[in-house]
Amino acid sequence: MAEEPSTQGNYMKNRPAIKTAFWKDASLPSVQLGGFLSKTASLALRREIAKLSFSRDDDPINHCYAKAPLPPKLKTLFSSAKVLDFMSFIIRKKVRRIDAKMFRFDAGDYALRHEEGAQESRFDIVFDIEGLAAGAGGSVIFVDGSGLYHAIAPSTDALTIVKRKRGVQRFVQYHNHYAAGHHLVLGTLRVDVK
Amino acid sequence: MALHEWIKAVYLDDKKILQLQRRFQKARPFEHLALPNFFVEEKIADVLIALSSESFERKESDLFACSQTKDLVSSQSKTLVAFRAFLSSRAFCFYLESISGVRIKSGVIDMAGTIYGDTDHLLCHDDKLEGRSIAYMIYFTSLKKKDGGALCLYESRNGRPTRIVKRIMPQANMFAFFKVAPVSFHQVDEVLQDVQRIAISGWFHG
Numbered sequence: 001m002a003e004e005p006s007t008q009g010n011y012m013k014n015r016p017a018i019k020t021a022f023w024k025d026a027s028l029p030s031v032q033l034g035g036f037l038s039k040t041a042s043l044a045l046r047r048e049i050a051k052l053s054f055s056r057d058d059d060p061i062n063h064c065y066a067k068a069p070l071p072p073k074l075k076t077l078f079s080s081a082k083v084l085d086f087m088s089f090i091i092r093k094k095v096r097r098i099d100a101k102m103f104r105f106d107a108g109d110y111a112l113r114h115e116e117g118a119q120e121s122r123f124d125i126v127f128d129i130e131g132l133a134a135g136a137g138g139s140v141i142f143v144d145g146s147g148l149y150h151a152i153a154p155s156t157d158a159l160t161i162v163k164r165k166r167g168v169q170r171f172v173q174y175h176n177h178y179a180a181g182h183h184l185v186l187g188t189l190r191v192d193v194k
Numbered sequence: 195m196a197l198h199e200w201i202k203a204v205y206l207d208d209k210k211i212l213q214l215q216r217r218f219q220k221a222r223p224f225e226h227l228a229l230p231n232f233f234v235e236e237k238i239a240d241v242l243i244a245l246s247s248e249s250f251e252r253k254e255s256d257l258f259a260c261s262q263t264k265d266l267v268s269s270q271s272k273t274l275v276a277f278r279a280f281l282s283s284r285a286f287c288f289y290l291e292s293i294s295g296v297r298i299k300s301g302v303i304d305m306a307g308t309i310y311g312d313t314d315h316l317l318c319h320d321d322k323l324e325g326r327s328i329a330y331m332i333y334f335t336s337l338k339k340k341d342g343g344a345l346c347l348y349e350s351r352n353g354r355p356t357r358i359v360k361r362i363m364p365q366a367n368m369f370a371f372f373k374v375a376p377v378s379f380h381q382v383d384e385v386l387q388d389v390q391r392i393a394i395s396g397w398f399h400g
Contacts, residue, residue, distance in 0.1 A: 060318035060348065060355045061379065108384065110317060112256045137313070141256070171256035176313035177342075177386050 011036065012082070015089050022090050022161060028142060028150045029163040031090065036127070036159040045073050049129060049183055054104050063111040065172075066104040074100070074127075074185060090161060091123050093191040098125065100187025105138060105175045113143065113169035124162045124170065127185035131156040136179035140186070144168045154182060161189075197289055200237055200280050205229065206289075214293045223349040225294065226372035228362045233332075237277075238367050242334045244273035245307045245394065258316040258382075263307040266394070278305055281330075282398075290398065296327050296373050297400045304396035310343055311390055316382035318348060318355050321374045327400030329378070330371040333364035334392040342386035345370060348379035355379035364391055 011018065011033055022031040037045060054066035070078075077083055078098040087095040103111075132138045132154035139151040140160075144167050151173075152160050164170070175182060197206055204210065218227050233241075248269060250261040266274050280286055282303040291298050304326075310316075321329050337343045345362040348355035353376060361383070362370055372378055374397065385391055 060381070061320075110256070112317070135313070143256075173256070174259065174315060174317065174384075176315070176384055178313070 012086060015086065019090050019092070022163075023092075027148055028165070028168065030150065030152075030160060032152060032155070032158055032160040034155055034158045037157055041073070042157045045071065046129065048073050049102070052102065061112070062114060063109075063172075065109045065111060066106070068102045068104070070100055070102050070185070074102070078187070087123075087125075087161065087189055088191075091163065091189065091191070093123075093189075095123075095189045095191050097190045098187050099190060100125065100127070100185050103172075103184045103186060105172060105179070105182040105184060107175055107177050107179050109172075110174040111172040113171035119166065121166050122164050123189035123191065124164055125185070125187045125189060126152055126158075126160040126162070127187075128152075128155050128158045128160075129183035129185070130181075131158070132175075132179050132182050135176075136182075137173045137176045138179050138182050139173045140170065140184070141173055142168050142170050197285050200233055200277075200286075201289075202231060202234060205232060211289075211292055215295070218293050219295070221372075223347050223359050224372060224375060224378050226347065226370070227293070228345075228368055228370040230365050230368050232369035233367055235367065238332075238334070240273050241277050241332075241394070242392070244269075244271040244277075245334070245392070247271065248274070248307055250307065250309055256317075257319060258314075260314045260316065260382075261309045261311070265396075266305045266307065277394075278303065281305065287398065290328060290371070294328060294371070294373060298327055298398045299400060302399045304399075305394060306396060308393050308395060309390055310382060310385045312385055312388050314382075314391075315384040318379055318381045320376060320379050321397070322376055322378070323374075323397075325399045326374045326397040328371050328398040329374050329395070330369065330398065331364075331393050331395040333368045333370070334366055334394075335390055336365045337363055337385075337389060337391055339363065340387065341389045341391075342383045343389070343391040344383045346381045346383055347372070348381070350377040350379055353377060364393065 048071040052068040142150040284300040287298040287300040347360040
């Protein structure tokens with residue numbers, strides 16, 4: 001079994017402040033935790049990702065990207081009691097599991113918004129592995145068609161938790177010719193319905 | 195409104211129209227044409243000058259990034275008003291109908307100016323919307339392959355786009371158009387250099 005990568009200790013210690021930050025914007029509760037993993041864990045994860053075998057998935061009217069199975073270190077992290085408990089505390093709901101997928105966006109890649117996942121309220125996670133240079137595109141953007149526009153700009157080793165209300169759609173902005181090899185983990189927190 | 199005032203004589207000959215009709219019908223992956231040096235030079239030069247005085251707004255979404263004018267129906271420019279009146283005239287709509295075999299309603303046209311700069315793009319879509327019959331583009335700048343910005347046409351299978359099989363590089367004074375259909379999947383390649391891809395584009399309605 002893969003060893004659980006360690007997260008930055010201060011995030012675990014500052015849960016109340018993170019929870020407050022998360023719920024601050026009622027229209028789209030969210031919080032971005034930059035440098036989520038310890039430096040050692042982040043490097044180890046990147047080494048693991050470099051060994052993954054990505055396969056192209058091009059469906060031009062919906063998306064163009066490469067995908068791969070979640071690396072073992074992330075699988076272990078996302079199923080650890082510590083992380084599930086942390087997420088549960090932030091979102092005020094019991095998180096049973098995290099369903100996540102690993103993607104690589106190269107120059108020219110994107111994922112358009114679609115109805116899937118917008119029919120009901122849900123909690124998304126976006127884990128950006130290495131970020132991108134400014135101006136290269138690649139933000140993860142949440143919109144509701146009536147003015148809500150929230151962009152998560154590419155950022156190294158950043159975990160973002162977002163509460164999507166019903167009707168809010170997500171898309172991954174076009175990666176332009178200044179972008180290369182942007183690894184993103186996109187997922188959903190599976191919670192107890194109460 | 196006389197066609198020859200705006201369109202070069204070479205495109206108005208009956209034989210040429212028949213030839214264009216055949217080319218349009220045979221065009222793959224879907225019916226389209228790209229006609230270089232189409233408009234009378236002095237006229238199209240005036241249109242470009244008038245267009246450059248319009249206000250372009252930055253537009254970005256999941257599908258595109260570019261700068262665009264409002265619909266030119268609201269333009270105060272005499273030149274643009276005249277150009278719009280020509281494109282939507284009975285004579286020009288009949289000319290386009292003759293080539294495309296697609297029924298076109300005169301007097302109704304969507305028309306906006308666009309500028310694509312470095313990194314701007316329009317991703318794959320089909321343009322299908324109630325009433326649209328022909329999509330058209332009039333280019334004012336010429337781009338080289340290395341600049342990007344080509345109009346790309348997709349082949350499709352089972353109603354879904356599969357791969358780009360044709361790239362049309364914009365050339366100043368080119369008039370390009372295609373029949374809007376459930377499979378008219380197309381995109382504008384990302385502009386890869388610090389160049390401006392200037393066009394007027396929109397739709398004729400049926």
